[in-house]
Every structure is written in structure tokens, then in C-alpha cells.
Amino acid sequence: MMDLSKFRNDFNILQKKIKGIPIIYFDNACMTLRPRQVVEAMNEYYNEYPACGERSEHALGKRVTEEVEKSRREIAKFIGAKKDKEIIFTKNTTEGINLVANSFGLNNNSAFGSKKTVLLSEKEHNSNLLPWLRLKKKSGIGVEFVKFEEEFDIEDFSRKVKNAGLVSMVWTSNMDGTSIPVEKVIKIAHENKVPVMIDAAQAAPHKAIDVRKLDADFLAFSGHKMLGPAATGILYGKQEMLEKLESFAIGGGTVQDSTYDSMVMEEIPERFEAGLQNYAGIIGMSAATRYLSSVGMGNIEKHEKMLNEKASKAVVNAGGEILGGKDASKRSGILSFNLSNIDAHTVAIMLNESRNIMMRAGRHCVHSYFNAHNIGGSARASFYFYNTPEEVEAFSEEIKKIAEMGK
Amino acid sequence: MICIIALIVFGVMAIFSAKYRPVAKEALDCVFRRVTFRKCESRLDVRLKGQITGKLMKSHPKIAKFIYKRFEIISWIMLAIMIWSTISSGIAVYNYAMYGNCNGKQNGEAFCVFDPAGKSSFSTAVTNYSGPVVLPSFGNDSFIGPRDAKVEIIEFGCYRCPYTRKAEATVKQILKDYKGKVVYTFRDFPLSDRHFDAELHAFAARCAGDQGKYWEFRDYMFEKFDTMNHDEKGMKQLASDFGLNVTQFNECFDSRKYMPQIEDDVRAGVMAGVYGTPTFFINNKTIVGPQDYEMFKPIIDRALKQ
Numbered sequence: 001m002m003d004l005s006k007f008r009n010d011f012n013i014l015q016k017k018i019k020g021i022p023i024i025y026f027d028n029a030c031m032t033l034r035p036r037q038v039v040e041a042m043n044e045y046y047n048e049y050p051a052c053g054e055r056s057e058h059a060l061g062k063r064v065t066e067e068v069e070k071s072r073r074e075i076a077k078f079i080g081a082k083k084d085k086e087i088i089f090t091k092n093t094t095e096g097i098n099l100v101a102n103s104f105g106l107n108n109n110s111a112f113g114s115k116k117t118v119l120l121s122e123k124e125h126n127s128n129l130l131p132w133l134r135l136k137k138k139s140g141i142g143v144e145f146v147k148f149e150e151e152f153d154i155e156d157f158s159r160k161v162k163n164a165g166l167v168s169m170v171w172t173s174n175m176d177g178t179s180i181p182v183e184k185v186i187k188i189a190h191e192n193k194v195p196v197m198i199d200a201a202q203a204a205p206h207k208a209i210d211v212r213k214l215d216a217d218f219l220a221f222s223g224h225k226m227l228g229p230a231a232t233g234i235l236y237g238k239q240e241m242l243e244k245l246e247s248f249a250i251g252g253g254t255v256q257d258s259t260y261d262s263m264v265m266e267e268i269p270e271r272f273e274a275g276l277q278n279y280a281g282i283i284g285m286s287a288a289t290r291y292l293s294s295v296g297m298g299n300i301e302k303h304e305k306m307l308n309e310k311a312s313k314a315v316v317n318a319g320g321e322i323l324g325g326k327d328a329s330k331r332s333g334i335l336s337f338n339l340s341n342i343d344a345h346t347v348a349i350m351l352n353e354s355r356n357i358m359m360r361a362g363r364h365c366v367h368s369y370f371n372a373h374n375i376g377g378s379a380r381a382s383f384y385f386y387n388t389p390e391e392v393e394a395f396s397e398e399i400k401k402i403a404e405m406g407k
Numbered sequence: 408m409i410c411i412i413a414l415i416v417f418g419v420m421a422i423f424s425a426k427y428r429p430v431a432k433e434a435l436d437c438v439f440r441r442v443t444f445r446k447c448e449s450r451l452d453v454r455l456k457g458q459i460t461g462k463l464m465k466s467h468p469k470i471a472k473f474i475y476k477r478f479e480i481i482s483w484i485m486l487a488i489m490i491w492s493t494i495s496s497g498i499a500v501y502n503y504a505m506y507g508n509c510n511g512k513q514n515g516e517a518f519c520v521f522d523p524a525g526k527s528s529f530s531t532a533v534t535n536y537s538g539p540v541v542l543p544s545f546g547n548d549s550f551i552g553p554r555d556a557k558v559e560i561i562e563f564g565c566y567r568c569p570y571t572r573k574a575e576a577t578v579k580q581i582l583k584d585y586k587g588k589v590v591y592t593f594r595d596f597p598l599s600d601r602h603f604d605a606e607l608h609a610f611a612a613r614c615a616g617d618q619g620k621y622w623e624f625r626d627y628m629f630e631k632f633d634t635m636n637h638d639e640k641g642m643k644q645l646a647s648d649f650g651l652n653v654t655q656f657n658e659c660f661d662s663r664k665y666m667p668q669i670e671d672d673v674r675a676g677v678m679a680g681v682y683g684t685p686t687f688f689i690n691n692k693t694i695v696g697p698q699d700y701e702m703f704k705p706i707i708d709r710a711l712k713q
Binding site for chain 2: 351
């Protein structure tokens with residue numbers, strides 16, 4: 001069992017109250033809270049060396065470059081990347097996916113092959129659906145979906161991957177917490193010579209990742225879902241894959257030289273990081289990975305599952321329906337549910353009003369799944385390592401009361 | 408239905424504060440969609456329902472459930488009440504503009520607190536006092552109940568005021584139900600700017616008090632109020648009919664010996680911000696007008712518990 005109080009003390013917001021009641025934050029799938037170490041790292045940038053990185057040669061500029069590259073190294077190490085240059089700073093997972101979608105070349109004679117179909121799962125976040133739908137509309141690429149209910153249909157995947165030019169899939173669904181068998185998916189795809197991009201927005205914050213072991217070609221995740229500053233993200237890509245990609249956004253920082261009619265692009269990763277970067281965010285994000293390492297990703301995963309099991313039991317006892325199945329061990333730290341006769345938004349609002357329990361309700365940017373299944377939405381509690389069993393107990397009490405209202 | 412209420416409430420609030428304008432706009436959109444048989448996309452109705460019942464759930468889960476189940480009906484009722492009160496307020500404003508009194512033409516029976524011009528029938532006294540408000544002391548007038556009772560009720564009233572007379576039944580009920588628990592005193596606040604004879608009744612009651620009959624004579628005066636004459640002669644006749652020692656009464660009455668005490672009462676009332684009669688102070692909680700017993704009860708109960 002982790003020493004929660006030690007970690008909780010690092011989060012100022014958890015010491016505060018609203019209307020005299022402590023905050024219970026269960027909206028971690030959207031954005032986690034930040035420990036003071038992350039805020040201090042960002043403040044240090046603004047107070048000590050608030051300048052441009054990668055271009056200015058003065059003392060402050062050099063310090064920024066050093067810190068940004070140090071952050072790149074730390075983040076590469078955090079996910080087990082072979083080289084620092086395989087780490088591209090983005091502003092979120094969405095940007096990382098868009099970068100690949102718009103640079104990969106499914107729509108023309110791609111260096112990756114001639115198959116012009118991208119293979120997705122049925123539970124993709126809009127961030128890993130819309131870019132491909134737009135390409136389908138504009139360039140006529142194919143978009144195929146693999147069946148994914150409580151379990152991912154690996155047989156369906158094996159059949160469909162043969163015709164795919166790229167597999168782009170969510171690792172852990174933000175909607176219900178279920179995961180694809182990611183190692184198996186990558187292995188089968190590679191056996192069929194199909195590269196794989198993984199949306200790890202809900203995986204990277206909750207489990208240890210080793211991209212080399214995983215053998216993912218691309219992997220995108222966000223900093224703000226793992227203690228990092230808002231609007232920070234990472235796109236990992238194998239060096240040989242990144243080198244084949246065309247830059248999506250280009251401009252300052254992406255070229256070595258230019259004339260009135262030509263340009264010489266920078267090497268990776270710089271050629272993908274157009275314009276001035278969010279230095280404070282990058283530095284804050286590496287502070288977040290240091291913090292997570294000190295907690296231990298294994299501990300985090302274990303703790304969240306324990307919380308999810310307790311909370312899921314309360315929802316089941318209250319007669320609720322859980323998306324992704326009753327087995328909490330298969331749903332990471334996410335509990336997406338509906339209570340009978342009570343709108344999901346109302347559930348979330350009531351929890352907020354009665355006990356400051358903060359969670360989300362709606363379709364969680366996975367409109368496609370909800371529309372296909374004719375479900376209006378769901379209430380979603382998402383846990384992180386700083387949440388306590390007592391908080392889950394409070395949640396359970398309130399859920400019982402709310403469920404009573406619908407009876 | 409809650410969207411219509413929200414539209415009215417937030418619409419008014421939005422006039423004074425930009426903070427409420429987005430909500431008012433949402434409510435308008437919601438109402439518009441509902442009247443055109445479409446779904447309220449902003450989900451304002453869901454939010455309001457959740458917020459109201461969620462707040463209640465904390466302390467009164469059963470009430471929260473009751474409201475949650477019948478939210479639409481309750482919203483309809485609230486809307487009806489709102490429309491009714493808006494119409495009533497509109498009528499009152501019209502009456503005030505037309506007759507200078509929110510009750511309409513001079514109406515001796517109804518009470519109207521809102522009467523800044525003092526035109527309401529016999530109910531209010533307008534003072535020019537602008538100093539600090541000082542809560543009244545119990546004073547040295549006669550009282551009913553144990554002097555050390557936990558709850559002190561001070562009434563500022565005018566015998567000539569129909570509302571003071573109307574409140575008398577409530578006072579009697581309170582003294583009966585809270586016998587031994589409250590102490591009550593009546594401080595004179597004659598509205599002499601309206602009734603040239605307003606002070607005469609106060610003199611008469613106090614002179615009866617010289618013969619140990621203050622409260623009894625007061626009751627008798629209220630009883631005979633509609634048939635008696637309210638001039639000096641009428642007062643003396645009333646004292647005689649009641650069976651007081653007339654010589655002693657007349658001597659007291661003619662000498663106006665209680666004028667300083669009455670003036671003290673009026674001064675205390677003015678400094679306490681009394682602008683109309685009757686005004687009650689229950690351990691410094693104020694009730695204005697001839698309110699129902701139910702209005703007094705919780706205040707007295709709370710004061711007894713403190």
C-alpha cells in the first residue's frame with residue numbers, strides 16, 4: 001500500500017475545500033492534478049531563464065536549450081525510447097495523431113507502401129477518428145474498424161490488418177477503460193508489415209511503458225493526463241519511421257536553410273517542432289515523469305485497480321450499468337456507468353453539488369461508439385494514485401443515494 | 408419548465424450583471440427550443456435539476472428524492488406562483504401609481520409595508536430620523552409574563568392604528584401559548600401626525616394603569632373601539648363605563664402626566680427604525696405589521712432554544 005498522505009501533500013489543491021468540503025477529484029482521464037514539483041519546475045523557467053531555446057546563444061537561451069534537451073532525454077527514458085530524437089514535443093495526443101495522419105502519406109504514394117487503408121478500433125476518441133475521416137473524404141483513403149466491445153476482437157483484427165496500410169489504435173479507451181491487447185496487435189500488424197501507431201493517452205499515465213519492448217512505430221500521449229502542465233504532449237516515433245515522415249507544420253525551428261524558392265529541412269525531431277515551443281510545459285512535463293517514477297508506475301496501476309474495484313462494486317450494488325463490463329481489473333482506472341432512470345449529467349452534477357466529487361459525464365469524445373450503440377452518454381469516474389479508498393467510500397455513499405432517486 | 412423560470416430570474420439578473428447573461432441566453436435558447444418541440448441542447452434544465460437536488464441530497468435526501476421525482480410538476484407550480492406574484496406585484500405597483508397605496512383605494516383592512524410616501528391608510532409613520540439604529544430596550548412600561556423570561560417581546564403600537572388592533576389577537580395567542588416563557592410589553596407609538604387624538608388612548612390606558620387596570624382597560628378599549636367616541640369626553644366616558652375611579656382618572660388624564668413616558672417610547676421606536684405600527688421586537692428580531700401567529704412562532708421557538 002502506498003503512503004498516500006506523503007504524495008497527497010504535494011498537491012495543493014487536495015488540501016483545499018470548496019464550501020467547507022474537501023475536493024474529491026475523479027476526472028483524471030481528462031486532466032490530472034499537478035504536484036508542487038511540476039509547478040516549481042515551470043516557475044523556475046519563468047523566474048530563472050525565461051528565454052528562447054534552440055536558437056539563442058546567450059546564457060539564458062543556452063540554459064533553455066539544455067533544460068529542454070534534458071527533458072527530452074528524461075521522457076525518452078521514461079518510455080524506454082532508444083534515442084532522444086525519437087521524442088517530439090506536441091501540445092497533446094491529438095496533435096501527435098494529426099501529425100502522423102497528415103504526414104504519413106496514406107493519401108499518395110507513401111514511402112510506407114501502397115495500401116491506403118487505416119485500421120482503427122470501434123472505441124476511438126475523436127482525436128484518432130476525425131483526422132482519418134477527413135482524409136477519407138479528401139483523399140479517398142479507406143477507414144476500417146475492428147470490433148471492440150468488452151473485449152477487443154483479435155480475430156477480426158487479424159483479418160482486417162492484411163489490407164491495412166497503417167494501424168492506429170487506442171491502447172486504453174478513455175470511454176470505459178478497456179484495453180486492446182497491444183503487444184499482440186503490434187506483433188500481428190508487423191507480421192503483416194503494417195506499421196502501428198498507438199494512442200496511449202490513457203495508458204502512459206497509468207502503467208509502465210517500454211516502447212522498444214512494445215515495438216510500437218508511433219505512440220502519442222499527453223502530459224496533462226499524467227501530472228504535467230496543460231497542453232503538453234509527446235509523439236514518439238521510431239527513428240526510421242520519423243525520417244520517412246514529411247513535416248506537417250513547418251516554419252521557424254524546422255529548417256536549416258531557406259531561399260526564396262527552396263528550403264533544407266532540419267533533422268528529426270526539430271523538423272516536427274515548428275515555431276517557438278512551450279518550454280515551461282516541456283520542463284514541467286519532465287518533472288512530472290520524474291515524479292511518476294518516484295511513485296512507481298506499478299504501484300499506480302495496482303492502486304487504481306483497487307479503487308476501481310471498490311467503486312465498481314458500489315455502482316453494481318446500486319443497480320448501475322457499467323460500460324466495458326463489471327470486471328474492474330480490465331478497466332484500468334476508469335469507471336464509466338449509467339444509473340437507471342437518471343441522466344448521466346445529472347449524476348455528475350449531483351455528486352459535485354453534494355460532496356465536491358468531480359467527474360465527467362457525456363460521450364467523452366467517443367460519439368461514434370455511443371451513436372452506434374444508441375446510448376446517450378455515461379457518467380465517468382477516473383482515478384489516479386492520489387485518490388484514496390475513503391474518497392471512493394464517499395462516492396459509493398452518494399451513488400447509493402442518487403440511485404435511490406431513480407427508483 | 409425550469410427553463411422559463413431560469414429565463415425570468417436570470418433575465419432580470421442579467422440586466423444588472425453581465426455574469427448572468429450567458430445563463431439567461433442559454434435559458435432563452437432552451438425555452439425557444441422547447442416551445443418549438445425540440446430538445447433543449449444546452450441541457451440547462453438537466454444542470455439545474457442536478458444542482459438543486461444535489462444540494463438538497465446532502466442534508467435532506469428524502470426531500471431531494473421527492474423533488475427529483477416530481478421536478479417537472481414542481482417547476483410548473485413554481486412557474487404558476489411566479490406568474491401570480493408577478494401579476495400581484497404589477498397590480499400593487501399600478502395601485503401605488505394610481506392611489507399612492509399598493510392596496511388600491513384607501514383600504515383600512517389590508518396592510519401594506521411598501522409605502523415610502525406614507526400614503527397608505529393609517530398604517531405607517533414616516534420619521535425624519537437619520538441617526539444610527541439603536542435596538543429598543545424593554546423600557547419601564549407595564550408588562551405581562553416573568554420579567555426574567557428568556558424571550559422579550561416589545562410591541563410598538565398605536566391604538567388608533569387598525570393594524571395594531573388586528574395584531575392584538577395574535578399577541579393574545581402568543582401570551583397564552585408561551586405563558587411563563589415570554590415577557591411582553593406594549594410601547595406607545597401614537598401616530599399623531601395622522602390622528603390628532605392618537606395620544607389620548609395612550610394617556611387613558613396609562614391612567615387606568617394607575618388604578619392597576621392597565622391591561623384590562625386596554626382590552627376594554629379595543630372591545631369598544633368601534634362604538635366609542637375617541638375624543639377626551641369619550642375617553643372619560645369609557646373609563647366611567649369600565650368602572651374606574653373617575654375623579655382619579657380625570658385628574659391623571661387632564662394633567663397629561665404620562666406625556667414624558669409616551670415621548671420616551673416614541674423616541675425609542677424612532678431610533679429603532681420603527682416606521683409603521685405595529686412593529687415587534689422579539690429578542691431584537693423584528694416583525695412589521697399584523698402578521699400571522701405562524702410568523703411569530705418559529706422566531707420565538709428559536710429564541711427559546713438559544
